[in-house]
Amino acid sequence: MNRTEILIxxxxxxxxxxxxxAAEKGFKVTIITKTDDLLSGSSKLAQGGIIYKGDxxxxxxxxxxxMEAGAGHCWEPAVDQLCHLGAKLVKELLIERLQVDFDRDDxxxxxxxxxxxxxxxxxxxxxxxxxxxxxxxxxxxxKSNKNIEILTGHTLVDLLTLSHHSKxxxxxxxxxxxxxxxxxxxxxxxxxxxxxxKTILATGGLGQIYVHTTNPAEATGDGVAAAWRAGxxxxxxxYIQFHPTTFYGERERFLISESLRGEGAVLKDKNGLEFMxxxxxxxxLAPRDVVSRAIHHTLLESKQPCVYxxxxxxxxxxxxxxxxxxxxxxxxxxxxxxxxxxxxxxxxHYFCGGVGVSLKGKTSxxxxxxxxxxxxxxxxxxxxxxxxxxxENVVWAWKAVNDxxxxxxxDEYFPDIFPWEEENEIVDMALIAQxxxxxxxxMWNYVGLxxxxxxxxxxxxxxxxxxxxxxxxxxxxxxTKEIVELRNGIQTAMAVFQFAxxxxxxxxxxxxxxx
Numbered sequence: 001m002n003r004t005e006i007l008i009x010x011x012x013x014x015x016x017x018x019x020x021x022a023a024e025k026g027f028k029v030t031i032i033t034k035t036d037d038l039l040s041g042s043s044k045l046a047q048g049g050i051i052y053k054g055d056x057x058x059x060x061x062x063x064x065x066x067m068e069a070g071a072g073h074c075w076e077p078a079v080d081q082l083c084h085l086g087a088k089l090v091k092e093l094l095i096e097r098l099q100v101d102f103d104r105d106d107x108x109x110x111x112x113x114x115x116x117x118x119x120x121x122x123x124x125x126x127x128x129x130x131x132x133x134x135x136x137x138x139x140x141x142x143k144s145n146k147n148i149e150i151l152t153g154h155t156l157v158d159l160l161t162l163s164h165h166s167k168x169x170x171x172x173x174x175x176x177x178x179x180x181x182x183x184x185x186x187x188x189x190x191x192x193x194x195x196x197x198k199t200i201l202a203t204g205g206l207g208q209i210y211v212h213t214t215n216p217a218e219a220t221g222d223g224v225a226a227a228w229r230a231g232x233x234x235x236x237x238x239y240i241q242f243h244p245t246t247f248y249g250e251r252e253r254f255l256i257s258e259s260l261r262g263e264g265a266v267l268k269d270k271n272g273l274e275f276m277x278x279x280x281x282x283x284x285l286a287p288r289d290v291v292s293r294a295i296h297h298t299l300l301e302s303k304q305p306c307v308y309x310x311x312x313x314x315x316x317x318x319x320x321x322x323x324x325x326x327x328x329x330x331x332x333x334x335x336x337x338x339x340x341x342x343x344x345x346x347x348x349h350y351f352c353g354g355v356g357v358s359l360k361g362k363t364s365x366x367x368x369x370x371x372x373x374x375x376x377x378x379x380x381x382x383x384x385x386x387x388x389x390x391x392e393n394v395v396w397a398w399k400a401v402n403d404x405x406x407x408x409x410x411d412e413y414f415p416d417i418f419p420w421e422e423e424n425e426i427v428d429m430a431l432i433a434q435x436x437x438x439x440x441x442x443m444w445n446y447v448g449l450x451x452x453x454x455x456x457x458x459x460x461x462x463x464x465x466x467x468x469x470x471x472x473x474x475x476x477x478x479x480t481k482e483i484v485e486l487r488n489g490i491q492t493a494m495a496v497f498q499f500a501x502x503x504x505x506x507x508x509x510x511x512x513x514x515x
Contacts, residue, residue, distance in 0.1 A: 070381025221492025382508025
């Protein structure tokens, strides 16, 4: 029997940090990721920074900014927890314990910057590669801990639950519980169970169900789909945050950090005229949903493929030092940001909903926790405040692990399960590619930045038919990472559609245009 005390599914900041905290408490931890490298997920792509504390800041000021950005839909106890614990944990875990290389001034004081909808400069950063800098430090610590078993190249197939997998029929009357996961070895194609006293979902987001996204290829909604199938409560799935500024002109949408606007960059139309003042008093620093829809409206009016972000009036030497990654990427694509405006368009960026959790990261299934982007803590409400996600990762990783490490007798129950039945039909990659295109185009055009009841009705017809086809495809297929991801992608798209179609109120990242 493959058995561990704590199973962590995903190796982004939330999952990796949770593994370190649990292992340092002396527990046996197994962490899996479906990529061949631990440096995976969206955490490594975060450019702008992580919320810390400003010189004239307070938990109350941060709370007001989060609640305002969340369009009145944030869960206040969760926001309070983030605001009162966040800075303390960043200091203890990231700055002191892991010694992340955050930027400092000549006096070794942490450099603070501002971002959209923040009332104070409170963001600490590592150039414009903050996420990667944090992840490098976290993974270094992760790899050095002997209590952690690391399984790269392994994909979550399903969560093991009493009601779905136990051979004992009477277990359906017990409190719904998760006791591990079915996992696919990507290389061998074999599916096997990992039994765990506690399981922590940290699988990240779902951006790949959209045509344009800042998310990495692995963000296919695996955790949401697995939790949905297992019967865990999910909510706020209609709130998909679209980042307003991604580099236009490439197939992969490279993120142009909100920090540029925090440092003074302004959005302009094709004629070089600023337009954000027409939509919000904060102009280019308005909340992301407002900026994204303003760009969308401007593009429709102008019939142009993109708008522009201008920071060329800032000192060029300073720009190259502050944003080396963005500068180099744009330069390689033919744009010198010290002299030219950057062409930008919105793209699916951050998932504000997910698997519902408590202040301790508990889901509605006993023994199952969810942290990071796959979870819905209620902090983000209908729209996330910039740089709040990395902070949420830190706070809920710490809270969830401290709770998960308290075992009861029930946590040691592992029933016999039905064996995995292998199928041998070879997967046709052309079918997978076509199905993904249908999912992406349907979600982008009908369940995207601007929604209407007519568009949602069209999505319903397409997605339901495709869901039936893919399920039949999946049942007969020889297991591969690609077929598992496709199944998860369509189920996640269906879940997002369902929430979007039931919510007639435009709020935050969910905007329903009147018919």
